[in-house]
Amino acid sequence: MEYFLHILVIAGIYIILTLSLNLMVGFTGLAALGHIAFACVGAYTSSLLALNHGISPWIGLITGACFASLLGFVIGFPSIRLKGDYLALATFGFGVIVYSVSKNWVDLTRGPMGLPGIPKFAVFGFELQPVWAYLILVFVFVLLTAFMINRIVDSPFGRILKSIREDEVASLSIGKDVNRYKLIVFMVGAFFAGIAGSLYAHYITFIDPSSFTMMESIAVLLMVVFGGMGSIRGSFIGALILVIFPEMLRFLGMPSSVAAPLRQMIYGLLLVILMLKRPQGIVGKYRFM
Amino acid sequence: MLLEAKNISVCYGAVKAIEDVSFNVDACEIVAMIGPNGAGKSTALKAVFGMVDLKSGDIYFDGENINNLRPDEHVPKGISHVPEGRRLFPSMTVMENLEMGAFLQKGNNTGAEIEKILTLFPSLKERRRQKAGVLSTGEQQMLAMGRALMQKPRLLLADEPSLGLSPSYVDIIFEKLIEINKSGTSILLVEQNARMALEVAHRGYVFEIGRIFMEDTGRNLLKSEEVKRAFLGGI
Structure with a gap:
């Protein structure tokens, strides 16, 4: 039971990441590839604040999200002028840089040794020790993120994001400051990714750079595409299936020497089949790029 | 004078797209820019709307310098742009x-x-x-x-509005341009359909490899032997 709840907590954190990346990739059409870098900044910021300065994880969470958003500005400002796959490459590059910094700035991050003993969130002085309590907390943040992103894409602002995805030149020609909107989307997406990173750090209570490799960025992108670009529901479905399904393959009852590689293969096969049969994702309307 | 472009030049990298080009649009006027592909007429229009950077020269709208405005800053000033190839939002x-x-x-x-x-x-x-x-x-x-x-808008920039249209729609579009103009909007028009453009335009500029090589009223340009030979297929 504990194990099942743990999977749900992780899935919830991935839902936040997927929703925020969907805002950028699905709703605005920005092929951004370094999403986990924002989670990395959020996680390290709130962990270091808690460990070195004894600052409450709640304040750390907000500060981490703001720092991630700031990084969104720093990455977004030079990158948004690039289109399509060039933007993907540039953001990928920035993702690698953030990973390298977290690994090599040993004085600050302790590098590959990681940060152990990160405190958990506390409510009225009680630490959220049991997994179910943490699940409720993550659930609240998932709802909050979904609500906010839904509000954004349903607003006049969201209509302009849609117009940028459909035709950037047209948006420019009807007088929309396209780059400004893209930059805001970068910062908002990064903000929520920063929250996800901080939630992760204070749940696992240990982080090291290996949690924030580029494979993680690609995994989140897969969840966006798998569930459906430009669909809130799709982000829930994509993240839930792609987190829970590989775990279920554990219970196939095979010796672990066979089960682990088989799990990877079934996972890969599933993705190939879905992309062939439903390139727009399970509930999405748009194809990737 | 509503719009005035003075000696503008635009480069794409090392390639000069237009060099030392000057043109203007008066209030309530239809002005056509014609010329063969690659002559720079679309670039001139894009320069007016701030979609490409000027290398040199000045553009004035209503007496105010608009050289360094972004496209979105043109719209509140009263300049609107109809992009080449229509560029609608297809799913809306x-x-x-x-x-x-x-x-x-x-x-x-x-x-x-x-x-x-x-x-x-x-x-x-x-x-x-x-x-x-x-x-x-x-x-x-x-x-x-x-x-x-x-x-x-007070000035409508139209980039190749007849491109890819059936002949009957070409007629309709040009009729509508006249109608829009009559209601008080100036129009700067880039067209490969030179004859139609010159028929509706009060004045025209003829582009050739990055320069304006002729400027006259639409009627005179239609009659000009040189223009006829070069662009109208020798009628």
Whole structure:
């Protein structure tokens, strides 16, 4: 039971990441590839604040999200002028840089040794020790993120994001400051990714750079595409299936020497089949790029 | 003078697209820029709207220098742009496309403005709930013009409005351009259909490899032997 709840907590954190990346990739059409870098900044910021300065994880969470958003500005400002796959490459590059910094700035991050003993969130002085309590907390943040992103894409602002995805030149020609909107989307997406990173750090209570490799960025992108670009529901479905399904393959009852590689293969096969049969994702309307 | 471009040059990398080009548009005038492909007429239009950077020269709108404005800063000043190839939002309806034109622009009475545009283009009225992607190219061109008119421009920049249209729609589009002009909007038009453009235009500029090599009234240019030979297929 504990194990099942743990999977749900992780899935919830991935839902936040997927929703925020969907805002950028699905709703605005920005092929951004370094999403986990924002989670990395959020996680390290709130962990270091808690460990070195004894600052409450709640304040750390907000500060981490703001720092991630700031990084969104720093990455977004030079990158948004690039289109399509060039933007993907540039953001990928920035993702690698953030990973390298977290690994090599040993004085600050302790590098590959990681940060152990990160405190958990506390409510009225009680630490959220049991997994179910943490699940409720993550659930609240998932709802909050979904609500906010839904509000954004349903607003006049969201209509302009849609117009940028459909035709950037047209948006420019009807007088929309396209780059400004893209930059805001970068910062908002990064903000929520920063929250996800901080939630992760204070749940696992240990982080090291290996949690924030580029494979993680690609995994989140897969969840966006798998569930459906430009669909809130799709982000829930994509993240839930792609987190829970590989775990279920554990219970196939095979010796672990066979089960682990088989799990990877079934996972890969599933993705190939879905992309062939439903390139727009399970509930999405748009194809990737 | 409403719009005045003085000795403007634009480069794409090392390639000079237009060099030392000057042109102007008076209030309530239709001005056509014609010339072969690659002569730089589209580039000149893009330069007016701030979509490409000027290397040298100055552009004035209503006496005010607009050299360094971004495209979105032109719209509130009263310059709107109908891009080449129409560039609609295909998955949005006709109404939504029109609304996008005025979206988040302050002090606009969107409903009344849409009514006006649907009266100007009655065939859009019947199709206003349909997706822009399913319209014929002619209707799409009308919608693209309507979307730009939502911003109540004083100067309308139209880039190749007849491109890819059936002959009957070409006639309609040019009639509409005259109608729009009569209601007080100046039009700067880039066209490969030189004859049609010169017939509706008060004045015309003839481009050739990055320069303007002739300038006259539309009527005189239509009669000019040189223009006839070069662009009109020797009629």
